[in-house]
Amino acid sequence: MTLPALAIALPTGDTPTVELVPASRFTIEELVAAYNQTRVDYIVPMPMNAARLREYVRNYDVDLDRSFVARAGDQILGLAMLGVRPGHTWVTRLGVVPTQRRCGAGQMLMEQLVAQSRRLRASYVTLDVIKNNEPAHRLFLKLGFHEVRELMVIRRPPAIPSNDVLIPPYTVQDLSHRQATALLDQRRSAPSWLTENSSLINAGSLAALRIELESEGQGWIVYQKTVFQLGRLVLQTETGDPHQVCLALIHALHTRHPAMDTKSENLPVQDPHWPAMQALGYIESFRRIEMHLNLS
Amino acid sequence: MKTILLIEDYADSARLVIRTLKPYDYCVLHAPDGETGLMMAMEEIPDLILLDLGLPDVEGQTLASLIKGTPELSHVPIVAVTAWPPATARQMIEAYGCDGYISKPISPKAFPSQIAAYFDPEDDE
Numbered sequence: 001m002t003l004p005a006l007a008i009a010l011p012t013g014d015t016p017t018v019e020l021v022p023a024s025r026f027t028i029e030e031l032v033a034a035y036n037q038t039r040v041d042y043i044v045p046m047p048m049n050a051a052r053l054r055e056y057v058r059n060y061d062v063d064l065d066r067s068f069v070a071r072a073g074d075q076i077l078g079l080a081m082l083g084v085r086p087g088h089t090w091v092t093r094l095g096v097v098p099t100q101r102r103c104g105a106g107q108m109l110m111e112q113l114v115a116q117s118r119r120l121r122a123s124y125v126t127l128d129v130i131k132n133n134e135p136a137h138r139l140f141l142k143l144g145f146h147e148v149r150e151l152m153v154i155r156r157p158p159a160i161p162s163n164d165v166l167i168p169p170y171t172v173q174d175l176s177h178r179q180a181t182a183l184l185d186q187r188r189s190a191p192s193w194l195t196e197n198s199s200l201i202n203a204g205s206l207a208a209l210r211i212e213l214e215s216e217g218q219g220w221i222v223y224q225k226t227v228f229q230l231g232r233l234v235l236q237t238e239t240g241d242p243h244q245v246c247l248a249l250i251h252a253l254h255t256r257h258p259a260m261d262t263k264s265e266n267l268p269v270q271d272p273h274w275p276a277m278q279a280l281g282y283i284e285s286f287r288r289i290e291m292h293l294n295l296s
Numbered sequence: 297m298k299t300i301l302l303i304e305d306y307a308d309s310a311r312l313v314i315r316t317l318k319p320y321d322y323c324v325l326h327a328p329d330g331e332t333g334l335m336m337a338m339e340e341i342p343d344l345i346l347l348d349l350g351l352p353d354v355e356g357q358t359l360a361s362l363i364k365g366t367p368e369l370s371h372v373p374i375v376a377v378t379a380w381p382p383a384t385a386r387q388m389i390e391a392y393g394c395d396g397y398i399s400k401p402i403s404p405k406a407f408p409s410q411i412a413a414y415f416d417p418e419d420d421e
Contacts, residue, residue: 036352040306043379047305049329049352157391158361228358259365261358283391286384 018105020112023067023079028053034069034076038095044130044286059202060092060193061085066116070096070105080109082116083193089117090193091127094136106136110143114293123296126193128266131287145291151192151266153285154277160258161251165279169214170248174256180208180222187236192266192290200224200232209256211248219245221253230257233264235273246276254280266290298415299323301342303333303359304377305352309400313346313377316404317411330354334362337369344414346398349378349388360392373414377402 023031028050035053039045048056057064060083067081078096082089091113096106117125128151129136161167175183184197193199200206203224210220217240224232230253237245254262266288267274274282300322304310307328314324325340327333330351337345345363349356356376363369373395378385385397398410 032352036305040308041379043381045306045350045379047350047352052352155357155388155391157357157393158365228354228362261355261361263355263358281391283387285388 018070018072018077018103018108020068020108021071022065023069023081024064026069028057031069031079034079034097035093035095037076037097038078041098042130043132055203056093057081059199060090061198061202062092066113066120067093068109068112070109075100077103077105078109080106080113082113084120084122085193085196085198087123089113089120089122089125091125092193094127101135106139107143110139114143114295118295123294125293125295126290128192128194128288128290131289137289140291143293145293148290148292150269151288151290152269152274153263153265153288154267154274154282155264155285156254156262156277156280156282158259158261159254159281161254161280165247165251167247167251168217168244170211170217170252171214172248172252173210175208175210175220177204177206180206183208183210183220183222183236184234187234189234189236189268189271191234194266195232195234200234203232206232209249209252211245211252213240213244213248215244216240217245217248219249221249223253225257225260228261230260230262231264233262233267235271237273242272243276246273247280249273250277250280250282297321297323298343299325299340300344300346300411301325301327301333301337301340302346303327303330303351303356304346304348305329305350306348309348309377309402312402312404313407316402316407320408320412322411330356330359334359337363337372338366341368342372344411345372345374346411347374347376347394349376349380357388357392360394364393375411375414 032050032053036047062081063084069079070077077100080094081092205224208222212218218238222234327336330353347356376389376394376397379400389397
């Protein structure tokens with residue numbers, strides 16, 4: 001589908017006309033270059049290469065026909081992408097190059113993505129903003145978004161679990177990718193876009209462990225294993241104390257993969273498993289604030 | 297002459313580091329991403345690695361753990377170059393076995409002495 005560019009004149013007379021061009025009209029390499037330029041001065045820059053952006057678009061159902069690049073003449077000012085899933089959409093990768101900020105390009109991009117979401121009859125738009133990114137947070141509040149919760153990006157360096165932590169005796173069962181996806185269907189926690197089942201299944205390479213404590217307690221963990229990293233952890237306590245169940249799950253995971261670095265995104269701050277994860281070596285990298293805009 | 301491997305994706309930051317260290321007696325090698333950085337580290341066995349924690353292909357922390365987990369490289373000091381707030385940077389470098397960190401953007405005035413601190417002045421091989 002060929003989509004038209006939208007030309008929007010900014011209010012001041014000496015500012016060039018800004019047009020919003022569907023991201024699908026650019027190559028992945030052009031989008032990567034633009035995106036990396038917008039993030040160059042971020043505290044958490046999260047640069048990408050073409051392979052990573054392709055993976056990102058696929059994993060998170062980003063619709064490049066409904067994502068936009070803001071351009072003035074030949075100059076790219078910024079971009080914003082839209083993930084599309086049944087009933088809701090997700091704003092991501094919003095950024096404006098440092099020299100072009102405070103000209104309204106970020107707001108134009110946001111308004112366009114919200115308009116796209118309305119056209120899709122989404123009931124709400126979601127996004128995650130890095131905590132302390134005040135300009136972006138202010139913009140989202142101005143556009144009507146409200147805060148839902150705080151999410152943590154957590155990491156654990158490679159290491160065998162410490163003997164200093166008392167782990168309850170347990171038995172463990174290794175489960176396949178297919179069994180892992182079946183467990184996700186039983187999930188009770190409320191995921192963010194990055195951790196929705198669709199994201200995990202799109203990302204692939206899932207595995208799972210199910211544990212049973214000798215005392216009362218059962219639970220499971222689904223995770224992704226790539227060449228260099230474990231990630232995308234989803235934990236669920238079926239019965240018993242979440243702290244004890246989590247100790248056993250995390251112990252089992254890192255005993256199996258002692259040489260793997262681990263990173264998992266968007267664990268809710270209030271997750272009952274977090275204290276046990278910290279006890280076994282997890283640290284918080286940074287926080288995001290999940291925000292929603294209701295459209296219905 | 298000491299060899300420093302700089303793993304940094306942002307060209308302007310890399311140029312600044314290279315230019316700042318040019319008057320000093322270092323051989324500075326530059327890798328623009330993590331995969332290239334790991335290959336160059338294996339081939340060159342540098343005396344110091346300057347590691348940007350935000351890389352486009354593999355995260356700096358993951359790369360640090362790979363380098364420290366490689367027997368031929370485990371002795372090479374890694375200095376993270378990062379814009380993280382100091383408390384977070386300290387936590388990350390301790391967790392990932394880095395030997396220190398330098399805040400971004402670097403100060404061209406302070407940077408040479410920050411680098412020299414990782415070398416023994418007596419050890420001038």
